[in-house]
Amino acid sequence: MIRIAIIEDQVMFQDSLARFLGEQADMEVAGVSVDAAGASGLCRKCSPDLVLMDVITGSDSNGITAAAQIRKDFPEIKIVVMTALPEITFIDAAKKAGVHSFIYKNADSQHLLYVIRSTMKGQGVYPGPADSSMLSGEAFTDAEIALIRLVCRGMSRAEIAGALALSEGTVKSLITGILDKTGFDSIMKFAVYAVSNGFIVPEI
Numbered sequence: 001m002i003r004i005a006i007i008e009d010q011v012m013f014q015d016s017l018a019r020f021l022g023e024q025a026d027m028e029v030a031g032v033s034v035d036a037a038g039a040s041g042l043c044r045k046c047s048p049d050l051v052l053m054d055v056i057t058g059s060d061s062n063g064i065t066a067a068a069q070i071r072k073d074f075p076e077i078k079i080v081v082m083t084a085l086p087e088i089t090f091i092d093a094a095k096k097a098g099v100h101s102f103i104y105k106n107a108d109s110q111h112l113l114y115v116i117r118s119t120m121k122g123q124g125v126y127p128g129p130a131d132s133s134m135l136s137g138e139a140f141t142d143a144e145i146a147l148i149r150l151v152c153r154g155m156s157r158a159e160i161a162g163a164l165a166l167s168e169g170t171v172k173s174l175i176t177g178i179l180d181k182t183g184f185d186s187i188m189k190f191a192v193y194a195v196s197n198g199f200i201v202p203e204i
Contacts, residue, residue, distance in 0.1 A: 002026055002027045004049070005048035008052075011034065031046035036062060067094070081094050101126065144177065157175075
């Protein structure tokens with residue numbers, strides 16, 4: 001049985017994760033928290049085999065920093081960090097912190113189970129280059145690429161418009177064009193996909 005501690009500040013998502021993982025025959029939820037700052041304390045309290053932790057929780061608590069502390073205090077505990085933000089530097093930082101595996105929140109539930117089980121077997125799982133056939137033949141303009149990179153930095157439409165010296169209407173049109181080309185229903189979902197698969201490298 002894999003004992004899992006979940007650290008996630010979005011309570012509805014935390015509840016969904018706990019319910020889903022608790023339904024697996026080989027898993028049980030040992031404890032939950034909304035703040036990575038207390039991650040080591042939670043591990044001390046509930047002795048999990050694996051910690052599933054968001055990168056950003058609580059009052060901007062850093063899950064990667066917390067992961068490094070867990071690795072120091074409890075080297076036997078496996079760590080999987082997750083994020084919805086398409087920030088490419090998170091991956092490098094997670095590796096440096098000794099995080100075993102990394103997953104984006106837009107992954108499907110079966111991939112999450114695969115990551116958890118593989119991690120427990122000693123196999124680290126990180127996003128990597130994938131089949132780019134979905135984007136083959138789709139050329140992005142310089143303006144579209146610039147926009148995607150700014151989306152990756154978490155900027156709003158108004159902020160993107162200001163940074164690119166465009167009207168918000170033009171930004172909306174660019175986003176629509178990108179979604180039409182890729183088949184995604186949200187620019188953030190596409191940004192996560194593009195960064196996690198190496199198609200776009202955001203400017204930091």
